Amino acid sequence: MDSRHLSFRLLQVFRQVVQSGNITAASRLLHLTQPTVSLQLKKLSEVVGEPLFDYQHQKLQLTATGELLYQAAQDIDDRLSEFSQQLKQQRSGQSGNISLAVVNTAQYLLPNILAAFDQAFPAVQVTLHIGNRARILERFEQQQDHLYLFSHPPRGDNVEARSVVPNPLYIVAPRDHWATEAGLLHFEQLKQERFLLREPGSATRMTFDAWLSSQATVLPHSMQIETNEAIRLSVIAGLGLAVLSAHTLPTQMLLKQQIAVLSVQGFPLSSHWYLVQHANKRLPQAALKLQQFIEQHLREWQDPLQR
Incomplete structure (x- = not known):
């Protein structure tokens, strides 16, 4: 069978004839003339390469090949119906x-x-x-x-x-750091501390670097760490201070006082x-x-x- 000559229309006509039981009823439902339906069936039979109906009986009867084609046509119709439903859901955003x-x-x-x-x-x-x-x-x-x-x-x-x-950015410190008891701080008081920084190009680092530049300030001591989680753990361990997004500071961590948020003039930085x-x-x-x-x-x- 050369499937390149097989069309959905041919299969639709074939299915309707099988379901209607005769060409006359099928042509009426398809809004086609009887000769047109007969011609479509003949063309489909030629594409398949074998007869689809046994015309020796008064009632149309499928051949073994016709039965196989009808099952395949039903499968295709079911898949197309499923596709249509999926497409409808996709267009509506439901899938x-x-x-x-x-x-x-x-x-x-x-x-x-x-x-x-x-x-x-x-x-x-x-x-x-x-x-x-x-x-x-x-x-x-x-x-x-x-x-x-x-x-x-x-x-x-x-x-x-x-x-x-x-996305506010805060300065955080170990809970036992001296600055946690100092009240409102000026950044100059923290300048000599080691700051744990994200890699260049990260959004937090870009915002903090821009702020330092606006203050004409350079950090003498810093350490680069590539993830916020590693920075948080390093702060808790006492390795240094850091600038972190409020979104990275779980409420549970704050309640347990595992990490302290410092009150520093000019902070939190706005982003x-x-x-x-x-x-x-x-x-x-x-x-x-x-x-x-x-x-x-x-x-x-x-x-x-x-x-």
Whole structure:
């Protein structure tokens, strides 16, 4: 059989004839003439290469080949009906696959939101990619994902960025550090401390470096650490001070006084999280649903240090 000559229309006519029991009834339902239906059946038989009906009986009777083709036609119709339903759900945003890429710090924002989104839209599959700023910028340039979460969004005409939630940056210290009992501090009082810094290019580092530059201040002692989790553990261990996003400071950690947030003039530094998409990439409905969901839930976030 040369499937290149097989069409959905031929199979539709064939199925209708089988279900109607005769050509006359089928032609009426298909709004075709009887000769046209007969011609379509003849053409289909030629494509298959074998007769589909036994015309020696008064009633149309399928041959063994006709039975096989009818089962195949039913399977195709079922799959097309399923496809139509899936397409309807996808267009409405009720199903689909979404790729979301976020910088390391943003991973603290999303678990509860994605869990709630999964309950609301169980047929939508979300793939989450986490990396440093350079890696997520690379994914953005290559348009590998539908949505991105940055503290410092990329620039350019191909960037669509929405500010969704504040991202205040605080100076934190070990709980037994002398500065925890000092009240309001000036940064000059902390200048000689060792600061634990993220790698150059990270959003937190960029914001802090810009602030230091605006104050004409250089840190004499610093240590670079590539993850917020490692920085938090290092602060708790007494290795130094750090500037961290409020989103990386779990309420439970603050309640247990594992880490202290210092009161420093000029802090917290102000920054925001931005939900970003590539202007050249059209978002499917499911991704639009996730975008709206993230925006709505992030607006509900409250800085635990300002409550």
